[in-house]
């Protein structure tokens with residue numbers, strides 16, 4: 001059965017704005033995005049909303065609903081009491097363009113800084129092989145829909161614009177980890193993760209993991225292993241020296257096929273020689 005929903009929506013642009021109250025008729029089973037579309041169609045034709053799939057897969061409709069970062073298309077009205085006012089505001093970490101639409105280009109700039117996948121040559125039979133656990137790790141990380149809710153909630157940049165230059169954020173630590181732990185990749189991203197992406201500024205509060213709509217274990221499965229890899233490289237001279245000697249020694253002993261085979265470290269603590277360049 002339908003009912004009248006009290007909504008409070010942030011309206012404004014780069015010059016400022018305020019919360020505006022509306023009453024919107026809604027139906028049972030609807031989501032917050034449905035209510036906003038009805039509001040846009042009937043009372044506020046110029047309301048700016050970014051959305052695309054309405055299925056939780058494009059990552060476009062991120063906003064803060066009653067102060068919590070969420071996807072508007074995946075937040076059912078039944079989550080709230082019918083008498084409750086639902087307040088919708090734009091993501092706080094990114095500059096507002098208009099109403100609920102923010103400029104998330106910071107994220108695309110950070111994406112450009114991550115070196116692309118650089119696979120080793122295939123095996124002599126033309127195939128590439130990897131362990132199932134490595135496949136599954138990549139599959140978890142690749143569930144990311146780039147909604148940037150994790151970026152929005154991260155306290156390192158949420159109220160600290162000045163940190164954005166030196167901090168890539170959880171979505172991109174995920175990307176660094178995905179590629180750096182990929183057994184077929186040849187590029188060592190550990191130095192960049194530290195110096196360019198600022199992974200050392202993350203203090204593992206796990207707020208990013210809590211808001212991820214894809215339930216990716218960002219902190220436990222990506223950030224912590226990546227931090228361990230960075231520390232291994234940066235602060236353990238024996239690991240560094242050992243990896244150099246071991247790599248040279250191994251290159252001298254291996255057949256050409258074995259030299260080509262991917263041998264990068266794939267999990268934290270499991271060091272193996274890197275592939276030949």
Ligand code: SF4
Pocket residue numbers: 153154155156169170201202203204205206207208209219223
């Ligand atoms: S765990 Fe790190 S990246 Fe995630 S929200 Fe906390 S500080 Fe940010």
Ligand code: SF4
Pocket residue numbers: 143144145146147148149150151170171174208211212213214215216218
């Ligand atoms: S890691 Fe999760 S919260 Fe972050 S952008 Fe990807 S899907 Fe969104």
Ligand code: FES
Pocket residue numbers: 051052053054055056057058059060061062071072073074
């Ligand atoms: S509209 Fe695509 S995730 Fe919400």
